[in-house]
Amino acid sequence: MGLADVRTPALLLDRAVVARNAAAMTARMARLGVRLRPHLKTAKCAQVAALATAGNFGGIAVSTLAEAAYFVEHGFNDITYAVAIVPAKLDEVLALQDRGARIAIATDDPATAAALAERAPAFATTLNVLIEIDCGQHRAGLAPEAETLPAIARILDAAPNLALEGVMTHAGHAYHCGDVTAIERVAEDERAAAVRAAERLRAAGHACPTVSAGSTPTAVFARSAEGLTEMRPGVYTLFDLQQMALGCCRLEDIAVSVLATVVGRYPERGRLLIDAGSLALSADTGANEFLAGAGYGWVMDGTAARRLDGATVVDVNQEHGFVEGAALPFDDLPVGARVRVLPNHACITAAMHDRYHVVEGGEAVDVWERAKGW
Amino acid sequence: MGLADVRTPALLLDRAVVARNAAAMTARMARLGVRLRPHLKTAKCAQVAALATAGNFGGIAVSTLAEAAYFVEHGFNDITYAVAIVPAKLDEVLALQDRGARIAIATDDPATAAALAERAPAFATTLNVLIEIDCGQHRAGLAPEAETLPAIARILDAAPNLALEGVMTHAGHAYHCGDVTAIERVAEDERAAAVRAAERLRAAGHACPTVSAGSTPTAVFARSAEGLTEMRPGVYTLFDLQQMALGCCRLEDIAVSVLATVVGRYPERGRLLIDAGSLALSADTGANEFLAGAGYGWVMDGTAARRLDGATVVDVNQEHGFVEGAALPFDDLPVGARVRVLPNHACITAAMHDRYHVVEGGEAVDVWERAKGW
Numbered sequence: 189m190g191l192a193d194v195r196t197p198a199l200l201l202d203r204a205v206v207a208r209n210a211a212a213m214t215a216r217m218a219r220l221g222v223r224l225r226p227h228l229k230t231a232k233c234a235q236v237a238a239l240a241t242a243g244n245f246g247g248i249a250v251s252t253l254a255e256a257a258y259f260v261e262h263g264f265n266d267i268t269y270a271v272a273i274v275p276a277k278l279d280e281v282l283a284l285q286d287r288g289a290r291i292a293i294a295t296d297d298p299a300t301a302a303a304l305a306e307r308a309p310a311f312a313t314t315l316n317v318l319i320e321i322d323c324g325q326h327r328a329g330l331a332p333e334a335e336t337l338p339a340i341a342r343i344l345d346a347a348p349n350l351a352l353e354g355v356m357t358h359a360g361h362a363y364h365c366g367d368v369t370a371i372e373r374v375a376e377d378e379r380a381a382a383v384r385a386a387e388r389l390r391a392a393g394h395a396c397p398t399v400s401a402g403s404t405p406t407a408v409f410a411r412s413a414e415g416l417t418e419m420r421p422g423v424y425t426l427f428d429l430q431q432m433a434l435g436c437c438r439l440e441d442i443a444v445s446v447l448a449t450v451v452g453r454y455p456e457r458g459r460l461l462i463d464a465g466s467l468a469l470s471a472d473t474g475a476n477e478f479l480a481g482a483g484y485g486w487v488m489d490g491t492a493a494r495r496l497d498g499a500t501v502v503d504v505n506q507e508h509g510f511v512e513g514a515a516l517p518f519d520d521l522p523v524g525a526r527v528r529v530l531p532n533h534a535c536i537t538a539a540m541h542d543r544y545h546v547v548e549g550g551e552a553v554d555v556w557e558r559a560k561g562w
Numbered sequence: 563m564g565l566a567d568v569r570t571p572a573l574l575l576d577r578a579v580v581a582r583n584a585a586a587m588t589a590r591m592a593r594l595g596v597r598l599r600p601h602l603k604t605a606k607c608a609q610v611a612a613l614a615t616a617g618n619f620g621g622i623a624v625s626t627l628a629e630a631a632y633f634v635e636h637g638f639n640d641i642t643y644a645v646a647i648v649p650a651k652l653d654e655v656l657a658l659q660d661r662g663a664r665i666a667i668a669t670d671d672p673a674t675a676a677a678l679a680e681r682a683p684a685f686a687t688t689l690n691v692l693i694e695i696d697c698g699q700h701r702a703g704l705a706p707e708a709e710t711l712p713a714i715a716r717i718l719d720a721a722p723n724l725a726l727e728g729v730m731t732h733a734g735h736a737y738h739c740g741d742v743t744a745i746e747r748v749a750e751d752e753r754a755a756a757v758r759a760a761e762r763l764r765a766a767g768h769a770c771p772t773v774s775a776g777s778t779p780t781a782v783f784a785r786s787a788e789g790l791t792e793m794r795p796g797v798y799t800l801f802d803l804q805q806m807a808l809g810c811c812r813l814e815d816i817a818v819s820v821l822a823t824v825v826g827r828y829p830e831r832g833r834l835l836i837d838a839g840s841l842a843l844s845a846d847t848g849a850n851e852f853l854a855g856a857g858y859g860w861v862m863d864g865t866a867a868r869r870l871d872g873a874t875v876v877d878v879n880q881e882h883g884f885v886e887g888a889a890l891p892f893d894d895l896p897v898g899a900r901v902r903v904l905p906n907h908a909c910i911t912a913a914m915h916d917r918y919h920v921v922e923g924g925e926a927v928d929v930w931e932r933a934k935g936w
Contacts, residue, residue, distance in 0.1 A: 195651075197936055229880060251881045253569075271837065271881050272825040274898045277569075297827065297897045327882060328826045328835055360879060451646040452702045453671065461702055463645065467913050468936070471845040505734060506603060506909050507625045507645050508701060523671045524648045535880050539841050542935055561916055562571055562842070 191545070191552045196449040197468035199541035200492075200528065201236075201556065203548055205443035206425055210239040213407065213424050217244070220413040225249050225268060225400065227422030230535045232559040233544065234262035240425050249420045253280045256291060258559035265289040268400070270356065270420065272296060272320060272328055275303045285313040292316040292353050292398075296330045301340045305347035316353035317344050318398065319389075323381035324374065325360040332384040338392045345394060354398030355385045358420070362405035366478060368435050375406035383415035408436045428534035429486060433479035444538055445492055445528035446485070447545070448509065455518045460511040462487075464529055466504040470536040485529035485537070487511050491550050492528040496521075501529055565919075565926045570823040571842035573915035574866075574902065575610075575930065577922055579817035580799055584613040587781065587798050591618070594787040599623050599642060599774065601796030604909045606933040607918065608636035614799050623794045627654045630665060632933035639663040642774070644730065644794065646670060646694060646702055649677045659687040666690040666727050666772075670704045675714045679721035690727035691718050692772065693763075697755035698748065699734040706758040712766045719768060728772030729759040732794070736779035740852060742809050749780035757789035782810045802908035803860060807853035818912055819866055819902035820859070821919070822883065829892045834885040836861075838903055840878040844910040859903035859911075861885050865924055866902040870895075875903055 194200075210226075217224035226240035229251035237248055237259060247266035250256045256267050257280070265288060269281065273293040281291050295301055295317060304317065319340055322329030330337050344352045359378035365371040382401045389396040402419030413419065423430075426444045427437040446468050452461030466484075475482035487499035499513035509529070521527070531537035538544075538558070546554040568574075584600075591598035600614035603625035611622055611633060621640035624630045630641050631654070639662060643655065647667040655665050669675055669691060678691065693714055696703030704711050718726045733752035739745040756775045763770040776793030787793065797804075800818045801811040820842050826835030840858075849856035861873035873887035883903070895901070905911035912918075912932070920928040 195654075195936060272835070272897070274823050274825055274837070276823065276898060280569075295897075300897045303898075326828075326831055326833075327879065327884070449648050449650065451648055454700075457700055459700075461646070463648070463936075466844075466846060466910055470840075471847075471910060472840060473845070505701065506913075510701070523646070523669075523674045524650060524677075536840055536845060539880075562569060562837075 191547065191550065194447060194545050194552050196447050196526065197464040198447045198545050199538060199543070200445050200447050200547050201544035202443045203546050205441060206236055207239050209424055209427060209441055209443060210242065213421060214243045216407065217419060220410060222413040222416050223247070223418040225418045225420045226425065227270065227420045228255060228259065230422040230538065231425045232538070233556050234259065235556045236425055237264060249422070252562050253277060254561045255559045256284055260284050260287055260289045268292040268318070268356070268420070270294060273300065275300065278307065281315070282311060282313070285315065290316065292318055294318040294320045294356055295340065296320040296328055298336050298340055298343065301343040304350060305343050308347040308349040311349035314349050314351050316351045318353050318356040318400065319385070321355050321357040321381050321385045323357040323359050323378040325358065327360055329357060332381045332388065337385060337388060341389050341392060341394050352394050352396065354396045354400065355382050355389065356400040357382045359401070359403050359406045362403050363430065363434070363474065364477065365405065365434065368409055371405045371409040371434065372411055375410035376412070378406050379410065379413060379416055386415065404431060405434050405436050423534055426534040426538065428475065428531045429479055429482045430475035430533050433475050433482065442530050444534050445488065445530050446537065447526060447528055450521050450523055450525045450527065453518060453521060453523050458512055458516070460516060460521055462509040462511055462527060463507060464509045465507045467506055468540055469501060469504060469509060469529060469531065470533065470540050471504060472533040472536040475532040482532050484509065485532050487513070488528045488530060490526040490528060496527065565921065565924065568821060568919050568926050570821050570900065571838040572821045573912060573918050574819050574821050574921050575918035576817045577920050579815060580610055581613050583798055583801060583815055583817060584616065587795060588617045590781065591793060594784060596787040596790050597621070597792040599792045599794045600799065601644065601794045602629060602633065604796040604912065605799045606912070607930050608633065609930045610799055611638060626936050627651060628935045629933045630658055634658050634661055634663045642666040642692065642730070642794070644668060647674065649674065652681065655689070656685060656687070659689065664690065666692055668692040668694045668730055669714065670694040670702055672710050672714055672717065675717040678724060679717050682721040682723040685723035688723050688725050690725045692727050692730040692774065693759070695729050695731040695755050695759045697731040697733050697752040699732065701734055703731060706755045706762065711759060711762060715763050715766060715768050726768050726770065728770045728774065729756050729763065730774040731756045733775070733777050733780045736777050737804065737808070737848065738851065739779065739808065742783055745779045745783040745808065746785055749784035750786070752780050753784065753787060753790055760789065778805060779808050779810050797908055800908040800912065802849065802905045803853055803856045804849035804907050807849050807856065816904050818908050819862065819904050820911065821900060821902055824895050824897055824899045824901065827892060827895060827897050832886055832890070834890060834895055836883040836885055836901060837881060838883045839881045841880055842914055843875060843878060843883060843903060843905065844907065844914050845878060846907040846910040849906040856906050858883065859906050861887070862902045862904060864900040864902060870901065
């Protein structure tokens with residue numbers, strides 16, 4: 189299928205750019221001396237996972253059990269489910285382990301640990317459990333000095349068929365750092381929190397083989413990974429305007445875009461309408477924190493080679509994107525013309541689509557499916 | 563499947579509330595003396611469409627050709643595709659007409675009208691075309707007084723196999739009205755713009771049988787529909803916090819919610835985490851314009867009978883919702899507890915899900931699929 193035959197709106201993926209992003213992160217993790225466990229919540233795609241795990245140990249992270257099931261189906265068998273487990277989801281995890289995969293789960297909750305321990309004697313396989321640590325985002329996780337940290341470890345260690353795998357943290361607050369120095373500081377906080385928690389567990393007699401940290405900004409800018417065993421960045425596979433605003437990538441490293449068609453042309457309003465609105469682009473505007481005018485995405489010409497002069501999706505309705513820019517070339521953009529929108533936040537934009545149209549040399553060469561739902 | 567067996571996050575739909583909302587709008591349109599053409603971009607579901615068209619003439623509106631194809635598949639055969647057509651999408655429209663459906667398309671662009679006219683001699687069926695009118699939102703559409711209005715009409719009328727169906731407008735700016743008086747004024751502007759455009763076309767010799775307007779706020783608050791032939795509200799089938807903030811519905815009229823599980827419990831941070839983040843709830847925050855503290859949704863207990871004291875999803879990450887409230891009942895909300903989130907904007911939240919779990923009397927009684935993609 190030629191690119192001209194792709195129905196819009198559609199999610200495009202530049203395979204060469206993904207491969208380059210994957211290789212760069214693989215090399216960076218090798219230099220830092222840690223294993224790379226790519227977080228596939230962004231790409232949700234087996235072919236991207238193959239590129240991201242190439243040259244690495246093969247383990248991945250996911251954010252939903254639907255992703256876990258999809259990746260097991262596609263041959264990945266070392267998976268960290270990096271959102272806290274709840275007892276009702278245990279059967280699905282065990283079913284995946286019955287298929288030969290190793291699904292590490294996470295908790296920061298003593299009552300959940302106790303519930304796991306109560307059910308564990310009946311498990312057919314050993315379930316690896318990570319204790320989630322808060323390194324400053326204050327989303328999930330225990331403070332490294334929390335009293336509950338050794339308490340949870342004791343509960344897990346005492347139970348049959350449960351293995352205390354180690355600790356896991358995520359510096360989500362790196363997304364709100366205004367400069368590289370701040371990201372470096374957050375990366376060090378992330379490292380230090382995970383390592384400190386691991387030290388406490390080891391001092392209490394637990395082996396704690398895994399010390400896992402990471403986000404794309406901290407993976408890109410960490411000056412040291414000492415004491416960590418792995419990092420779990422994800423969005424680096426695709427990149428987006430938010431990561432560019434943070435300094436994590438260049439414009440040409442953004443591997444995804446939304447192909448859209450001009451459906452309205454209003455020179456007198458200084459505006460175009462495209463058929464990519466909040467369902468095709470998402471309503472995420474995170475990049476605007478540090479990139480004024482990121483809007484809902486930047487508008488590039490149909491080949492994505494260059495940005496249309498300052499053109500931005502400034503507003504979205506469900507199926508309409510409002511495009512404005514200082515000097516929109518209206519003569520080149522009749523109704524029916526095609527543009528590409530670089531995403532504000534690739535994780536969320538990509539999740540609005542069921543598949544990627546893979547492009548190479550300006551042509552659509554393949555379709556890659558994405559995992560969906562929960 | 564009992565509600566307890568529904569995997570979270572999941573989209574719940576209260577069938578009785580949808581039926582009540584549908585009946586109320588049907589009665590209201592009858593009082594106004596116009597036909598109701600429910601816009602199914604919100605519900606994207608044949609069973610909801612059946613409730614919404616009950617007692618009406620059977621026509622519907624859609625926002626994507628994927629929706630159009632889905633509804634044709636489910637027996638609906640009078641469909642207005644209410645986003646401006648582009649020539650590349652024409653083949654799909656014609657294919658649906660070949661299956662016996664009547665798909666009305668819309669344009670506001672003379673070049674597109676000319677492209678339609680050029681292709682029309684080869685059409686096997688007559689294609690009905692609406693001219694889109696701007697009534698003040700300044701999204702799509704021509705001003706009622708635009709010179710291009712009769713010009714487009716002439717192009718369409720001169721072509722074989724094209725029928726000038728009439729005019730269509732949508733007062734999207736009603737969503738930004740601070741009070742009922744303002745909505746009433748916008749509703750009158752919407753009516754007047756459509757009627758004025760139709761009058762101009764009739765004065766130029768075009769029959770203009772359809773004069774279509776409508777959004778949920780203007781449909782609820784319009785004092786007159788004189789001169790209109792139909793209205794196209796959509797979100798009233800489900801309702802949401804945004805519509806409640808606008809005064810269009812009561813809390814108990816909101817028919818959809820996202821069932822979620824508590825995955826983190828942090829009394830010391832005054833916060834819960836749930837497994838519904840920006841992918842399950844969407845990142846849409848439109849309701850906050852008039853409902854401070856709408857956040858990404860209000861948090862109700864698991865049966866949705868009552869709101870947890872001021873509890874709101876105040877922030878979202880991809881698969882995490884951050885719940886805060888003045889007096890969260892942490893003792894009743896251990897990890898694993900279930901809550902329901904009332905959506906900020908139902909059109910967008912619902913689109914994050916492939917299906918509804920239909921609830922009646924607190925139990926899940928059915929699964930209704932939704933149309934997806936483009």
